[in-house]
Amino acid sequence: MTSLFASGPTRPGSYVPHAPEDALEGIPAAQRREDLDLPHMAEIEVARHFTALAHANYGIDTGIYPLGSCTMKYNPKVNEALSRLPGLARLHPYTPVERVQGALELMDRLARALREITGMDAISLQPAAGAQGELTGILMIRAYHEARGDAGRDQVIVPDSAHGTNPATAAMAGFQVVTVPSDARGGVDIDALERALSPRVAALMLTNPNTLGIFEDRIAEIAQRVHGVGGLLYYDGANLNAIMGITRPGDMGFDAVHLNLHKTFSTPHGGGGPGAGPVGVKAPLEPFLPTPVLEATADGYRFSWERPRSIGPVRSFFGNFGMLVRAYAYIRALGPEGLREASEQAVLNARYLKHRLADVLDVPYERDAMHEFVLSARSLQRATGVRALDLAKRLLDHGVHPPTVYFPLVVEEALMIEPTETESLQRLDGLAEAIRSVVAEARRDPDAVRRAPERTPVGRLDEVRAVRAPDLGARP
Amino acid sequence: MGYLPSTAPERGRMLRALGLDDPEALFREIPAALRLGRPLALEPALSELELERELTDLARRNLSLDEVVSFLGAGAYDRFVPAIVDEVVRRSEFYTAYTPYQPEVSQGTLTAIYEFQSYVCALTGLDVANASMYDGASALAEAGVLACHATGRDRLVVSRAVDPVFRQVLGTYARGQGIRVSEAPLSGYRTDADATAQLTAGDVAGVIVAQPNFFGAIEDPEPFARRAHEVGALLIAVADPVGLAVLKPPGRFGADVAVGEAQSWGLPPSFGGPFLGYFAARRDLLRRLPGRIAGGTVDREGRVGYVLTFQTREQHIRRERATSNVCTNQALCALAATVYLAALGPGGLRDVAALSAAGARRARSRLAAVRGYEPMTEPFFQEFVTRSPVDPEELGPKLLERGILMGLPLAVHYPEFADRILWAVTERRTERDIDALGRALEEIA
Numbered sequence: 001m002t003s004l005f006a007s008g009p010t011r012p013g014s015y016v017p018h019a020p021e022d023a024l025e026g027i028p029a030a031q032r033r034e035d036l037d038l039p040h041m042a043e044i045e046v047a048r049h050f051t052a053l054a055h056a057n058y059g060i061d062t063g064i065y066p067l068g069s070c071t072m073k074y075n076p077k078v079n080e081a082l083s084r085l086p087g088l089a090r091l092h093p094y095t096p097v098e099r100v101q102g103a104l105e106l107m108d109r110l111a112r113a114l115r116e117i118t119g120m121d122a123i124s125l126q127p128a129a130g131a132q133g134e135l136t137g138i139l140m141i142r143a144y145h146e147a148r149g150d151a152g153r154d155q156v157i158v159p160d161s162a163h164g165t166n167p168a169t170a171a172m173a174g175f176q177v178v179t180v181p182s183d184a185r186g187g188v189d190i191d192a193l194e195r196a197l198s199p200r201v202a203a204l205m206l207t208n209p210n211t212l213g214i215f216e217d218r219i220a221e222i223a224q225r226v227h228g229v230g231g232l233l234y235y236d237g238a239n240l241n242a243i244m245g246i247t248r249p250g251d252m253g254f255d256a257v258h259l260n261l262h263k264t265f266s267t268p269h270g271g272g273g274p275g276a277g278p279v280g281v282k283a284p285l286e287p288f289l290p291t292p293v294l295e296a297t298a299d300g301y302r303f304s305w306e307r308p309r310s311i312g313p314v315r316s317f318f319g320n321f322g323m324l325v326r327a328y329a330y331i332r333a334l335g336p337e338g339l340r341e342a343s344e345q346a347v348l349n350a351r352y353l354k355h356r357l358a359d360v361l362d363v364p365y366e367r368d369a370m371h372e373f374v375l376s377a378r379s380l381q382r383a384t385g386v387r388a389l390d391l392a393k394r395l396l397d398h399g400v401h402p403p404t405v406y407f408p409l410v411v412e413e414a415l416m417i418e419p420t421e422t423e424s425l426q427r428l429d430g431l432a433e434a435i436r437s438v439v440a441e442a443r444r445d446p447d448a449v450r451r452a453p454e455r456t457p458v459g460r461l462d463e464v465r466a467v468r469a470p471d472l473g474a475r476p
Numbered sequence: 477m478g479y480l481p482s483t484a485p486e487r488g489r490m491l492r493a494l495g496l497d498d499p500e501a502l503f504r505e506i507p508a509a510l511r512l513g514r515p516l517a518l519e520p521a522l523s524e525l526e527l528e529r530e531l532t533d534l535a536r537r538n539l540s541l542d543e544v545v546s547f548l549g550a551g552a553y554d555r556f557v558p559a560i561v562d563e564v565v566r567r568s569e570f571y572t573a574y575t576p577y578q579p580e581v582s583q584g585t586l587t588a589i590y591e592f593q594s595y596v597c598a599l600t601g602l603d604v605a606n607a608s609m610y611d612g613a614s615a616l617a618e619a620g621v622l623a624c625h626a627t628g629r630d631r632l633v634v635s636r637a638v639d640p641v642f643r644q645v646l647g648t649y650a651r652g653q654g655i656r657v658s659e660a661p662l663s664g665y666r667t668d669a670d671a672t673a674q675l676t677a678g679d680v681a682g683v684i685v686a687q688p689n690f691f692g693a694i695e696d697p698e699p700f701a702r703r704a705h706e707v708g709a710l711l712i713a714v715a716d717p718v719g720l721a722v723l724k725p726p727g728r729f730g731a732d733v734a735v736g737e738a739q740s741w742g743l744p745p746s747f748g749g750p751f752l753g754y755f756a757a758r759r760d761l762l763r764r765l766p767g768r769i770a771g772g773t774v775d776r777e778g779r780v781g782y783v784l785t786f787q788t789r790e791q792h793i794r795r796e797r798a799t800s801n802v803c804t805n806q807a808l809c810a811l812a813a814t815v816y817l818a819a820l821g822p823g824g825l826r827d828v829a830a831l832s833a834a835g836a837r838r839a840r841s842r843l844a845a846v847r848g849y850e851p852m853t854e855p856f857f858q859e860f861v862t863r864s865p866v867d868p869e870e871l872g873p874k875l876l877e878r879g880i881l882m883g884l885p886l887a888v889h890y891p892e893f894a895d896r897i898l899w900a901v902t903e904r905r906t907e908r909d910i911d912a913l914g915r916a917l918e919e920i921a
Binding site for chain 1: 480481486487489491493494502503504507509512517518520524528531532546550551556563564566567570571580581587588589590591594595596598604605607612642648649652653687722723724737768770773776779781782783785793794796797800803806808818819820821822828830831833854856881888
């Protein structure tokens with residue numbers, strides 16, 4: 001691909017009137033900028049450039065996108081259209097509160113639905129993404145302990161199978177991270193957890209089902225033990241897509257939870273955002289919610305900043321509102337039966353796909369998969385030298401997006417596969433056949449697999465060079 | 477309504493392949509005591525027709541900027557967005573893609589990120605930029621954390637003329653990491669340079685000033701940079717993205733880090749989000765940057781391509797030792813910004829800035845002619861403060877009756893400015909709009 005900074009100048013379009021000559025007279029000369037060396041492009045060239053970029057991208061609308069832990073489900077078109085209604089998109093965040101009642105009602109309805117789905121008592125829609133939701137939740141837990149005068153809780157426990165955001169978040173909230181290993185069944189090693197528990201523990205962060213796609217069936221016992229030493233339980237909602245209407249983090253004993261609306265609730269990933277990461281909490285944590293807090297009063301909705309124990313805002317205004325609109329529309333479109341059906345189908349699709357692949361790749365954990373599962377290319381790699389990464393690259397030549405590779409870290413040569421509920425049987429069979437044929441090819445002609453991909457806009461890119469000779473931006 | 481493509485017979489076949497006859501058996505690992513055992517208490521499903529009706533009804537109960545002449549800004553702006561921006565952003569190859577972990581099929585996203593970084597560097601005058609942050613406020617918070625890590629110190633000095641919302645978010649992040657924040661006082665509507673210099677002692681990691689500041693005033697940032705550097709601290713500039721086209725860029729007034737809220741680059745105000753934080757820094761701070769960074773490289777055949785790079789800073793590799801926990805950011809918003817910047821080009825960007833500045837000066841003069849609306853002094857950019865002889869709480873509704881959305885009453889954030897209003901003028905405001913505001917204020921008085 002060539003950057004637009006490399007294209008020659010063409011004549012730009014006219015988008016706003018020309019400013020008068022003296023327009024900048026009020027700006028002191030010492031603070032003025034006279035030069036602005038940026039590309040000049042005619043609109044047709046802008047259109048062609050970004051169309052070419054679009055052609056070089058793979059999205060859910062292109063084909064199956066089975067990235068484990070990412071929940072790449074279909075993004076309904078109607079949500080795109082509705083989020084652009086002028087009364088939603090062209091709404092200023094400082095508009096007087098009595099003239100934004102529709103927006104606030106939408107937020108309240110979404111928050112209520114998320115409370116019901118998670119079994120939590122209160123929700124903040126403010127966090128911009130899952131990781132920011134985590135930070136919000138952990139800061140609230142910290143504030144909770146401090147408010148009780150429970151000093152000395154300086155540790156957060158995370159399992160070794162956790163998303164990298166969990167330990168990174170705990171560190172950002174000022175905690176020391178204690179990692180506990182997984183046991184042979186793929187769950188938290190209860191003995192190791194027991195050893196890690198002490199009055200220094202502020203919280204345990206857990207994903208359930210976990211990143212191996214396995215439901216932590218001893219969660220009630222884990223919750224009891226963590227609560228027993230005065231710690232709280234934080235639920236990483238990345239995998240909520242497996243359990244909507246079936247079980248709830250609130251009922252499992254979790255005290256705080258974040259949701260990724262861009263996973264479970266179908267808001268588009270956008271190539272890496274914007275997402276939305278609402279946080280739900282049980283009543284004891286409610287005073288610590290970020291400000292402002294949405295309140296329903298007799299005169300309508302309003303925001304309250306009068307929250308003396310709040311951790312404060314984690315970002316400007318009220319959240320990624322445009323994403324909240326899409327998630328609300330999704331929940332309304334599906335209704336209670338539809339959400340449960342979505343989770344059921346997500347699990348069925350994962351289980352079916354695992355069944356179709358269990359004889360060609362290693363199955364590190366025999367337990368029932370939920371909405372995703374992890375296979376390993378360890379035996380294949382030992383036999384042929386072909387690694388999980390090579391399989392992934394060869395899959396690109398079959399026109400399908402590969403699964404997540406090398407995560408979770410507890411499985412060697414991991415391939416983490418999450419088909420989601422919006423893939424048909426035909427698509428699942430197509431992916432299974434593609435993976436089977438790449439594995440067969442690896443055994444027959446490993447070099448061909450290691451050379452892949454060959455049918456993509458570029459081949460494997462030299463990541464070492466990208467660091468050794470950094471090119472992080474074009475100079476006009 | 478749902479989005480499941482599988483038919484009932486297909487579901488049956490899949491279950492049979494697994495040796496199951498009841499879908500309930502899929503969940504046998506979930507202990508019975510934890511099962512919900514009842515349907516979720518949610519409203520029943522809607523068809524697309526009904527959904528459209530419901531959302532349209534909710535949207536109608538809000539005051540869209542299309543229905544008023546707005547002088548409201550204060551961090552979110554009513555700007556013109558060329559049609560091509562949404563055309564590109566609505567291509568599903570972009571919006572239905574994940575974070576580009578497989579670069580061979582993500583060159584669209586990666587090239588756009590690289591171009592966004594290029595624009596941010598060119599506009600800020602700094603060396604390196606990341607792929608975006610959630611918004612300007614959280615970008616500032618991350619910049620504060622970076623300054624502390626880079627200097628090994630734990631105190632920040634922030635001007636009270638920096639957007640109060642940004643300062644609140646900075647406070648939230650700072651408390652989490654045991655960082656102390658000192659606020660530098662105002663002198664009029666600008667940062668008090670002497671007081672700031674006194675606060676900037678040897679334990680300070682970073683000094684934070686905005687250009688233009690929250691009141692729209694143009695600061696003289698160089699003394700702040702000099703003082704910060706004297707004590708070994710960083711200067712962090714919060715710079716308005718529109719201002720970057722006509723004001724001396726942060727890289728040239730001594731800033732080590734520049735951040736800002738780039739909603740003005742082609743995004744609708746969307747009730748406050750999704751927005752777009754930008755983050756730029758000097759080259760030697762590269763390995764401390766939060767978030768994603770795209771970089772150019774080549775494949776085996778020498779074809780140029782882009783990858784996510786310097787990933788050893790990031791949470792998925794470094795875990796608790798990462799520079800930040802940020803993962804998903806605002807990639808699609810950065811794409812919108814890149815299209816906006818490419819379409820407008822340098823001439824268009826200067827026109828947008830100059831039209832806003834000229835409109836603001838015109839509005840200031842017009843308001844100065846109305847008794848009691850004593851305005852602040854120059855220099856200012858596209859926003860300015862006036863006193864109001866009428867309680868802003870009463871003035872707002874009266875202006876709205878006349879189709880005008882008032883500027884922000886400063887009492888919201890500055891108790892000492894209870895009688896003052898922050899007015900914003902963008903390129904969308906015409907001479908007629910400004911005159912209508914002047915006449916409305918005369919009538920109301």
